[in-house]
Amino acid sequence: MAQMHPAPSPLIQLRGLTKTYWTGAKVFTALDGIDLTIDQGEFTAIVGRSGSGKSTLINMITGIDEPTSGEVMVASTPVHQLNQEQLAVWRGKNVGIVFQFFQLLPTLTIAENLILPMDFCNTYPVRQRRERALHLLEKVGIADQADKLPADLSGGQQQRAAIARALANNPPLLVADEPTGNLDSQTTDAVMQLFAGLTAEGKTVVMVTHERDLAHFFTRFITLADGRIVANEIGVPA
């Protein structure tokens, strides 16, 4: 079972992607001519040492950061050409982002945190929003926490809520930067299962991780070193 989807179509295409930073008087190259294609439905891991450019790379995909040169195409949208406002709208509808520190808004309940992206992007009819939020919470297994504040939840529950929030507008692509970095191994496993389930439903997931023992979840490994891809391997999900 090498491929889950027999006729893959490319979702993400990076071409000649370079990112340089000015640090003091020196130029620092964080990404150096990255060419990469990720197909729809893949569960991709981006691995590498700290400082190798992993976060920088996925920030290019989400449009959080803009490349110094090169192209970022996501489902035929030229992300690198969008301005801040266009990016916000595009991202809200097409990309779900999961952060390492969950980043739920502390003064909103879990359900409200989930409704917020629908509110900003005006995606679902107002009356259906809460229902959808509850549905998503059920999916990640914390429906009973809907009306609590994030501070009342455990780390694992918060990360599940964050994943549910990333799904709020039903985006085809999920991007996560070390989402399990702050979780214990048992919770980590549950969260990874969740992501795997989503890829099974056809979502594309790109995840930064440096936990090698999660390898069995991924369909692809991209290894970065000094801003370059040093390995691009196809994985075999267990």
Next chain:
Amino acid sequence: MSRPRWMKLARDLVLARGRMAMLVTALATSIFAVALMLSTFTVMTREMNVNYVGTNPASAFIEVDHVDEALLDAVRRQPNIADAEATSWVNGRVEVAPDQWVPLLLFVVPDFANARISTVSPEAGAFPPPENTILVERAVLTLLDTIQLGDSLTVQMPNGTTQPIAISGTVFDPSLAPAWQEQTVYGYITPATLAAFGEDTTLRILKITVRDQPDSVSAIETTVEQLTGWLTAQGRVVDEIRIPPPLRHPHQSQMNTVMMVFLAFSVLSLILSAVLTATMIGGLLAQQIRQIGIMKAIGARSSQIAALYLALVMGLGLIAAVIGILPGMWAARGFSSVVAQLLNLNVYSYAVPLWVYGALLLMAILLPLLVALRPIRRATRVTVRATLSDYGTTAAFGSSRFENWLSRIQGINSSVLLAFRNTFRRRSRLILSLSLLGAAGGMFMTGLNTSSAWQTYINIAAVDRHYDLEVRLNAPQPMEQLAALLSGVEGVAEVESWNLIPAAVARPNGLDIVRTYPDGGHGSFTLRSAPSDSTFINTPMLSGRWLQAEDTHRVVLNQSAFVLFSEAAVGSTITLLIEGQPVTLEIVGVLRQILSPAAAYVTPETFAAAAQIQPTLTNAVRVAMTASDPELVAAVTQRIEQTLGQAGISVRVAVSEVLLDNATSGHVFVFIVALLLIAVVMAVVGLLGLTSSMSTSVIERTREFGIMRSIGARSRTVLLNVISEGVMIGLMSYVLAFAVSLPLSFGMGAYLGEMSFRSPLPLMIAPLGLGLWLAILILGSTAASAVPARQAANLTVRETLAYV
């Protein structure tokens, strides 16, 4: 909740309720002040006009040899004349205590019931007055506080006849400056009553109103010129013509200017509150910068987030408007009625025009919004990466040229540099607190400085005058005889002759036009003879020199007279009209003379020639007494009156300097109280600003306090630390306040002085203002920093170190 972004805003507000309450208080206090001042301004401007125009004020008063019905009929048919009436003015005196006299201005009204021009309205008692009774203006009863309706007044006429006359009623005459201000009794009688005093009852004043452009001086002048030409052609003799500023109450421009000053200051305080709002919102945004980043990461556009915070600012403005506007308008009723009382006006309606509500609402909402726009745009435009990455947060320092310069300085010890950096990170907050408190203190000091300058000026006026009494006679008397008579009076030290005669500025058309109201107060102008060796006045010259014995056809003008002549200068000549005759004189100097109406001083010889009287005669003497305490002055005045009375010499008026003082200080007091009131509003805003700044500072330094606590500092130490920082800022603002008060006091003094004395008040620094403000600042800033200081002191070490 399907619109969770608003939910978030609401909950954030609840979390920041302390700061939000402060903001609303600051905004509401300022909008209260603006509402108070703007409402009073609009109401009083309108009411003053309603009062004045309600009397159908004459466009001009023309003094003719005599006015009868036939003449009036003919005048009414002249071009552009709307109406004409006759009257007479008689200057008498009223005895308010044995041998103590107050000037009396009598208006002779032929037909009270049918009067149409410059009318008065009945207040109490009879109207019209029965024969041999007098009506007085209602403010007269305030001036003469022992006298009531029904009492009798002892009145002396110019011919010397002294008789009691009963007050049968009071009237309201809003066209006159209040009796207590002018220290003059205004009375209204019929010609028949005047006849009973043996006075000539010929009516000499022709009152006219014009038909077209009744509000234009030049239109009135043209009409009056034509009319005068016609009158002269009829063989009438035209003397003085009075054209008061058309349709404007005597105090209109004064009041407008004062109210404008108040309004400007209250708007300034609103602007400062708006800046405070912007800063506090800026602080809130800085705290939430990561949350803003998250919202943008999940699809929020900058504009959506900006809308949230703009709505917040609008909401705060709206709440402040609701809290501030109506009470401000309500207070404006009180303030208007005080101003009205002061100016002897009726307020017929306290209604505030609708546009004022609109303007206030707009100001309350738009001003904070405008000022907050920049910080909100800045915060909501921040990129997601900047808020989420560890690299984004360092941008705060080093972003300005000054900070870059600061970090390049070599050889500075790093902890000093850190302290510097912290100070400058907080500098916008610091600047705000300082400017709020500085402005408040500046206003406060200005209020007291101005009051003190006023007092000083009055003292200078007293110092420049070395006589205690001026006695004006109804008919000229031989000076030698008079001097001999008065020198014999016990308590009289010296007597000098200071003749006077009304003067007017000669106009090219030869008409004797003055810009005076019937009360003759503002704009009255006299020619006076000054003994060249006089010891009675100091002669501080603004330019040129004082008179010398041999000066013929030369004149010294005081500052009030000087401004009547445009383009006049020392060395140039001016032409006066004296008794209708032109007199040309060369200006040799301009005298600084405070609290004096316009006067032109000439030598006795020049005076005699100009006034066409014998040089040996005099119609006014000034008397110096052996001491100047009010009791002695009163007693000696009484003896002088008796002596002159026994000699059969009729006194027109005896003016002591004490009287002058009372006349002017009234409005200034109100002015200063209002100035202090606005200073208090600003102080409230300023101290709230300080509190907010201290809270933010405490939040920022939480970790520092935690460390202090963990190495053994007690709550008291932390408390003191914060409070002393607050007091330090307070004291820094003190310096600023002082600096602000100097130009402000100067400007205010210049304005008030010009308005009242035609010469700027000296710049005075009132120690009382300095001391009081220092006390207020120390107390206020201690209180302002006490709340945040307690917060800081009560934090546990664990809390402070866990704080991110």
